[in-house]
Amino acid sequence: MDEVEVVVAHGERVTLRVGDMFLKVDADQARIDVEVEAMALAPVPTPEILWHKPPVLAIAAVPGTALGRLGEPSTASPAAWAAAGTAIRQLHDAPLPPRPGRAGRSVHALTAELDSECEWLVTHGVLPADLVTRNRQVAEAALRPFPAVFTHGDLQIxxxxxxxxxxxxxxxxxxxxxxxxxxxxxxLTLGHQERLGDVVVGYGTDVDLDVIRAWWSLRSLLGVRWLVEHGFDPSAPGCEVDVLRSQM
Known part of the structure; x- marks a missing residue:
């Protein structure tokens, strides 16, 4: 071990890399509990849990490299993106976990949160009103009943x-x-819209592309304030604000 790398650090959680081990320290013990439970149930490759001593979870590094980073071009092959689609389908076809996840919020709760965030973005001058209004219109397609499946809930690349x-x-x-x-x-495809076709090929079934586009707008609108308040820049090239602009 040559150094301790800070992977993510903000007021809610910190992730450190120490050699081939990751240490996750979370202010909310429930999130760690969900993570441990989900990795045990998921029918896809997940990190090995080395030990768990609240509020710290130690997991082993997984082999390979990430498909990419938001705001950066992905060098992963089309076949790798398709393989990701296949893995996601395996997860979605698995028996349901015992509790709702982030991707399972009710339409009523999600609508209220979205409207509140849109109002905040415009009132505080964070984003132009026309940009927010257009993306709020696009996001409407995601606000519909859906069949619940086993979701990851934060499946960024x-x-x-x-x-x-x-x-x-x-x-x-x-x-x-x-x-x-x-x-x-x-x-998964936020900010990498050009890879959606490869993912759908691997996923192996028809998907409603309008709803996926709606989720791009919705997730970005909901994420801007959190990113700003936690020291991140949603207007960095290729990130949330660029995603919102692309929907215009």
Whole structure:
């Protein structure tokens, strides 16, 4: 071990890399409990749990490299993206976990949260009103009943690892639970819309592309304030604000 790497650090949680081990320290013990439970149930490659001593969870690094990073071009092959779609389908076809996840919020609760965030973005001058209004219109298609499946809930590309064309691990399961399948597909392709076709090929069934586009807008609108308040920049190239602009 040459150093301790800070992977993520904000007021809710910290993730450190120490050699081939990751230490996750979470202020909310329930999130760690969900993560441990979900990794035990998921029928896809997940990190090995080395030990769990609240509030710390130690997991082994998974082989391979992440499909990419939000705001950066992905160098992963089309076949690797398709393999990610296949893994997600395996997860969505698995028996339901015992509790709702982030992707399973009710339409009523999600609508109220979305409207509140849109109002905040405009009132505080964070984003132009026309940009918010247009994306709020696009987001409406995601606000509908859906059949619940086993969802990851935070399936950003940095959480999916591949070696060559094979998926070797999916990490960060603290938002997992019952939810909307298209939320996972939209999260994976957020900021990498050009890869959606490859993912759908691997997923192996028809998906409603309008709903996925709606989730791109909805997730971005909901994420801007959190990112700003936690020291991140949603207007960095290729990130949430660029996703919102692309919907215009």
């Amino acid at each position: 940095a959480h999916v690892f591949a070696a060559g064309d094979e998926i070797t691990g999916i990490i960060d399961w603290s938002e997992a639970g019952q939810g909307d399948a298209l939320y996972d597909l939209a999260t």
